[in-house]
Amino acid sequence: xxxxxTLTLNPAxxxxxxxxxxxxxxxxxxxxxxxxxGGKGVNVAxxxxxxxxPVAATGVLGQDNAAPFNELLAAKGIDDRFVWIPGExxxxxxxxxxxxxxxxxxxxxxxxxxxxxxxxxxxxxxxxVEAGGLAVLAGSLPAGLPVDLYAALSRELKARGxxxxxxxxxxxxxxxxxxxxxxxxYAIKPNRHELEEWAGRPLPDIASVAGAATALRERxxxxxxxxxxxxxxxxxxxxxxxxxxxxxxxxxxxxGAGDALVAGLVAGLHAGLDMAGTARLALAFAxxxxxxxxxxxxxxxxxxxxxxxxxVDGIGI
Numbered sequence: 001x002x003x004x005x006t007l008t009l010n011p012a013x014x015x016x017x018x019x020x021x022x023x024x025x026x027x028x029x030x031x032x033x034x035x036x037x038g039g040k041g042v043n044v045a046x047x048x049x050x051x052x053x054p055v056a057a058t059g060v061l062g063q064d065n066a067a068p069f070n071e072l073l074a075a076k077g078i079d080d081r082f083v084w085i086p087g088e089x090x091x092x093x094x095x096x097x098x099x100x101x102x103x104x105x106x107x108x109x110x111x112x113x114x115x116x117x118x119x120x121x122x123x124x125x126x127x128x129v130e131a132g133g134l135a136v137l138a139g140s141l142p143a144g145l146p147v148d149l150y151a152a153l154s155r156e157l158k159a160r161g162x163x164x165x166x167x168x169x170x171x172x173x174x175x176x177x178x179x180x181x182x183x184x185x186y187a188i189k190p191n192r193h194e195l196e197e198w199a200g201r202p203l204p205d206i207a208s209v210a211g212a213a214t215a216l217r218e219r220x221x222x223x224x225x226x227x228x229x230x231x232x233x234x235x236x237x238x239x240x241x242x243x244x245x246x247x248x249x250x251x252x253x254x255x256g257a258g259d260a261l262v263a264g265l266v267a268g269l270h271a272g273l274d275m276a277g278t279a280r281l282a283l284a285f286a287x288x289x290x291x292x293x294x295x296x297x298x299x300x301x302x303x304x305x306x307x308x309x310x311x312v313d314g315i316g317i
Contacts, residue, residue: 011038020099025276042072
């Protein structure tokens with residue numbers, strides 16, 4: 001099988017602090033602390049490796065705090081193709097409210113990535129990505145890199161015959177969505193807020209979300225997946241619109257749930273499932289991850305069991 005390739009240009013070590021309740025302005029005592037090597041593309045790679053798919057991960061990592069990433073990638077059996085540069089990979093703080101399950105993120109600046117470092121990463125991508133393969137471009141861009149970088153990378157990888165799955169936000173996402181047709185990704189996964197930013201208006205109900213996602217697909221993106229938190233996700237493709245919803249899950253941590261959904265989407269595409277099957281698998285990945293800390297899936301049989309409980313409905317717009 002061709003390996004799935006993931007790109008993480010702004011990785012992070014996630015330090016998750018669990019609190020009984022988060023009360024801004026007050027002194028707290030943590031009930032637990034967990035440290036995970038991560039970043040969106042790294043998280044996607046971990047979930048895909050847990051599922052049993054071959055994965056190669058690239059991007060940039062700091063040499064000065066390499067151990068967590070070395071250990072994680074080796075333990076998961078992920079082909080480590082990262083470009084190591086001077087400095088420390090950033091640490092992001094995540095405050096988990098045990099009472100509500102909500103997570104407050106405090107993200108720090110990333111490494112300084114030079115034009116030379118970026119050229120090396122692009123060379124690695126050209127080596128790894130094959131015609132017919134899947135490439136996941138995920139996460140924020142470090143300061144100093146061009147805001148339209150994802151569009152440029154999508155153009156390069158599409159020209160090599162790859163399907164590009166993009167999960168980004170802010171200016172990087174806006175630039176990618178404004179690109180010419182030859183630089184648009186195969187699939188994107190905005191959340192509702194990110195889709196509202198693109199649309200320039202509130203999207204208060206499923207019908208309005210579906211309408212905005214359909215407008216994006218009509219721009220030339222074959223598959224638009226919108227994550228909706230507890231409401232599940234919408235899948236918009238040439239065959240119509242599907243709304244997938246998972247049963248209630250006891251939440252251990254929401255950290256990486258969106259990345260797990262992307263991983264499930266990629267796993268479905270890799271397996272050639274129909275869109276309903278892909279939607280079920282994507283939601284099952286996300287639901288399975290919610291019950292576990294870190295970017296980790298439960299066993300394959302449990303994920304397959306969750307997939308059987310996912311409700312998928314076609315909706316009109």
